Structure formats: C-alpha cells, structure tokens
Amino acid sequence: MGLFITIEGPEGSGKTTILELVAQHLALTHDVVTTREPGGVQTAEAIRNILLEGEAVDARTEVLLFAAARREHLVEKVMPALASHKVVLCDRFVDSSLAYQGYARHIGVEDVQMINDFAIEGYYPDMTIYLDIPAALGRERIQANQRVQNRLDKESYAFHERVIGGYRQLIAKHPERYTVIDASRSVEDVTADVIAAIQQKLAQKSLEK
Ligand code: TMP
Secondary structure, three states, X not given: OOEEEEEEOOOOOOHHHHHHHHHHHXXXXXXXXXXXXXOOOHHHHHHHHHHHHOOOOOHHHHHHXXXXXXXXXXXXXXXXXXXXXXXXXXXXXXXXXXXXXXXXXXXXXXXXXXXHHHHHOOOOOOEEEEEEOOHHHHHHHHHHOOOOOOOOOOOOHHHHHHHHHHHHHHHXXXXXXXXXXXXXXXXXXXXXXXXXXXHHHHHOOOOOO
C-alpha cells in the first residue's frame, strides 16, 4: 500500500499553495498523486459545484453531499493510487466535515462522524497535517488574496472562528492523529516543515521510485 496524507486547515491557511510546493518536491523521489475534496474526479467535481457555487442547501443535505463526493473520490482515485503504492496528498478529508459541518454548522460531530464512517469504510489517512493559523490572520489573507470566494468562504467571521475551534477540539481529543504546523510563518518555512514531517513518515515505509 502507498501512503495516504491529508492536509487540513481553515480558509487562508495557505493549504493549497503549500500542498502544490510539497508535491513538487516529493515528486523528485516518489510517485505522488495530488488531489482535493470535494472533487478530484468528475462526479465529485459536479457535487463540488452544487455545494460551493449553487444555492444554499439544508445543513444535513450538505453533510450528505460532502460525504457522497468523498466516497466517489475515495473509490475512484484514492484507493487505486494507494493500491499502486503511490503517495496521495489530499487537500481536505473527513476532518473538514467534522470542523465545518460538525462544529461550525452545529450538526454535531458524532452524527457527521457516523455518516463519514459509512462513506470511507475505515480508509483513514496515515497522516493528517493541520496548518494552524489564528482566525484574524486567515481573514486578513483572504481579503488580500484575489481568489474568487465560494459559498463557504463567504460565511461569517464567527463561522470561521468556529471552524478553527472545531479543528482545535479534534486535535486536543486525538493529538496522535495530527501533525500541527504553525502556518502563520512564510510559505517557505511552512513548506519546509511539512516536507520534513512527511519525509519522516516516508522513512518508516519504503516507497521510493
Ligand atoms: P477549498 O478546497 O477551496 O478549501 O474549498 C472547499 C470548501 O468546502 C471550504 O470552504 C471548506 C468546505 N468543506 C466543508 O465544509 N466540508 C468538507 O467536508 C470539505 C471537504 C470542504
């Protein structure tokens, strides 16, 4: 089996940029697949479009749609890549649903966990990197950045504070599952720390090209 790594963080944590830089570096020595949630395969990208660009949906429908997109992406893309011994770097996974829908949307973390357990059948990541930033810095970065905002980006500041609070509760409950990296520093420093953490994990497995 390959190595399944997920990268998590609130809006403005620099997740997507850092994932790209980390992937370029790891690709020199490993077979790397980069992907994202919701999305990564055609059906899941269509669900992403409904979730992020469409009309607001009921909060439970939102949980189910994220889980449906997750299932399809896992089966079509992640499982085959892991079976062919690749390193999979995935931008968001179940922890996003726990933080955004479970905590910030007030659905309840246990219910969101249950729906996701059904969707992923035990395919938990080998490693989850959390890019840690204070909510105020995240907001500052989003405002400075020209990226078009999706439906969830446009949620209130209080919502994004609850997302961060949710992630921190998950980390406090299961510290062994997360590698927490201070993402308030420069992209170069954060990228270097993420690469070092992944290389340590890779050293335990022998997946070199
Ligand atoms: P992003 O990939 O640009 O971060 O956009 C995805 C958005 O969807 C982001 O606002 C977080 C949100 N999201 C959830 O609310 N729940 C989930 O399970 C996932 C994967 C993403």
